[in-house]
Amino acid sequence: MTTAKLFQKLSMLLEDTESADAKHIKKLRKVLQKLKKKQKALHETLETAEGEQERRKIKQDIEVLKLQRKKGVRVYKALKAGDVEGEGEGQGSA
Amino acid sequence: MLGRILLPSIFLVLAYGFWVSSSFKDIAAGVALFLFGMLCMEQGFKAYSGGTLQRVLTVSTNRLWKSLSFGVISTTLMQSSSLVSVITISFLSAQLIGLAEGIGIILGANLGTTTGAWLVAGFGLKVNLSAYAMPMLVFGVVFLMQSSKKTKGLGWILVGIGFLFLGIHYMKEGFSAYSQHIDLTQYAMTGVAGLLVFTLIGVVATVVMQSSHATLTLIITALAASQITYENALALAIGANVGTTITAILGSLSANISGKRLAAAHLIFNGVTGLLALVFIRQLLQAVDKISAWVGIAADDHTLKLAVFHTLFNLLGVVVMLPLINRLVSLLQRVLREDKVERDQPRYLSEASLALPDVALEAVLKETRHLFSNAFTVIAHGISLRRATVTGDEDLQFLIEAPVKFIDVNLDDQYVRNIKDIYSANIEFLSRAQAEAPREYAEGYNALRRANLDVVAAIKAVKHLRKNLLPNITSHNSHIRREYNRFRVRIGKVLRALASLRDSDDAVVTLLSLDQVRVEMADAEHNSARVIDKLIREGSISSQVATSLINDGAYVNDVVQRLLNMTEELYRAAIPHDDPVHAELSLQADEIQEIALEVIQDSGAEGPDRS
DSSP states (O other): OOHHHHHHHHHHHHHHHHHHHHHHHHHHHHHHHHHHHHHHHHHHHHHHOOSHHHHHHHHHHHHHHHHHHHHHHHHHHHHHHTOHHHHHHHHTTO | OHHHHHHHHHHHHHHHHHHHOHHHHHHHHHHHHHHHHHHHHHHHHHHHHTHHHHHHHHHHSSSHHHHHHHHHHHHHHHOOHHHHHHHHHHHHHTTSSOHHHHHHHHHHHHHHTHHHHHHIIIIITTSOHHHHHHHHHHHHHHHHTSSOHHHHHHHHHHHHHHHHHHHHHHHHHHHHHHHHHOOGGGGOOOHHHHHHHHHHHHHHHHHHHTOHHHHHHHHHHHHHTTSSOHHHHHHHHHHHHHHTHHHHHHHHTTSOHHHHHHHHHHHHHHHHHHHHHHHTHHHHHHHHHHHHHHHTOOTTOHHHHHHHHHHHHHHHHHHHHGGGHHHHHHHHHHHSOOOOOSSOOOSSOOGGGGGOHHHHHHHHHHHHHHHHHHHHHHHHHHTTOOHHHHHSSSOGGGGGTSOOOOOOOOHHHHHIIIIIHHHHHHHHHHHHHHHHSOGGGHHHHHHHHHHHHHHHHHHHHHHHHHHHHHHHTTOSSHHHHHHHHHHHHHHHHHHHHHHTOOTTSOHHHHHHHHHHHHHHHHHHHHHHHHHHHHHHHHTSSOHHHHHHHHHHHHHHHHHHHHHHHHHHHHHHHHSOTTOOHHHHHSOOHHHHHHHHHHHHHHHTOOSGGGO
């Protein structure tokens, strides 16, 4: 194999990795946006909710969304920073 | 019975033919190689027919003209109308397409298959095909040795084309050698009798070989060697067109009612087309002569004229049948009705889809949803709730104090009627599909297997719970009555949450929303434990009743967990196995418990008062 071909193959390999990360970031951003929207809608519902049981359920749902978003933002930042490997292992348990 | 007579008869005829003539051996070997080539090509196209074909199908079959074009193009590319019709049956059985679209594809496939005659008559007979066959076989085998599924598929296609070419070459050689010794045209028949007899021979030959393409190639090569007359060749081609429906009929035997309707439509279409060709044979021949003269085909070039005839009468069939498709659909739906069965049966599984891993996965996914839909009613009835109450808008908390309206059902009987056959069929189908599918599908199939097991385990847990639930929801002790009603509310809430999940939502977002249900259930479980403790301390219930409540609470937890796990598996099967987003964002068990306890402390609510 010539050096030029070797470099070409290597760059193709790197491009693939980049595109996989880009896809991951894109998907993550899309999901985070949807979760944020859901959280906002729940906050609005909470303002008008009166029953104790109903308010309690909404608060729980908001807490779930908050934590999911927090975890997502952490992964998003790690991906953006390029520290995929280290954070990926850390997130394995999440 | 027929098989027992037919197969030995074929062997006897072949053995006799091999004994008396070496040319016959060449022709038979040519047919065998040709059929083997078609099998190789089908194998190769299957590598591309999963996700890609499904994507193409969904965008290309929403309008009739699109499904017609899909049939023409796919059959032209694959050179096998049989493969296209079997794939269409599998898609229809899995309800990925409707009957009208399926018929559109079949009509298109009939037009697409006519390109085969053009290729053989226009190219195959004029070129030394064996010279092209050899390099194709060599390249094909090299591709077959690669590990990539798609490259292997390409290898099978090249090997298939190589064998097709080799088959045509042997048929050609065989007939030209044959013509030096025997003149088969002495058996030619003229007039209506000849037309009917040779049409019948064409039907039988295609039924035996299960390939109209092979029959047509045999006819064209025989015609080129002047071993059959032009008139008889036309009748054979009509017969081949009718005989080719056998593949779809065989493929539909194990399919559901939609598959059977499509096979019937295929038979009606090809039968009507054949009949029209026989009735208007004179007019068609005049048209063939005119068209041939117009496009520059010599008057004595019977092989190309046969290709013109083949295209023309199939086109006539499409033109006649196309406006009648909707009527044909309603006729088939009226005549071929779904059997009314006492026991609910699988709706989406078919033998035909087993060979296509993506379609098989989609079919069993739908069947598992069907199973869950039935289980939903069984579970709701098991805790004396109507399906409408569960799916309605009313706050289920009212059940805690409301007088109970019993739903008198026999759960064992409901299980046999609505669950057992579908569950058994799913497990059998999953085992068979998994054995045939590549390794990357294993996780999807395993997830669906677990989902099926969870559905059934949830029903079993309801059955155990029901023994104490029914007497206690009418107990004179209001505390006991209330706690057992709370169990009903917990299960009802999970069922309602699962029923409200929308397929249109992103699968990952839907999966993440299950965490909210998990927190709600953890909260309810903590509350239940606190209430039972309080009731024991206050002496409101005996320790025996308390332990029953604890044990039955465990059954409730089991039902809830199984239902949530089942839903998670169903949605997980729908997302790519390498998509990490759900795993990264979903909450762990300790996080769920933490939120459940945190909100309790914040709101300061405690004990039975809060409900």
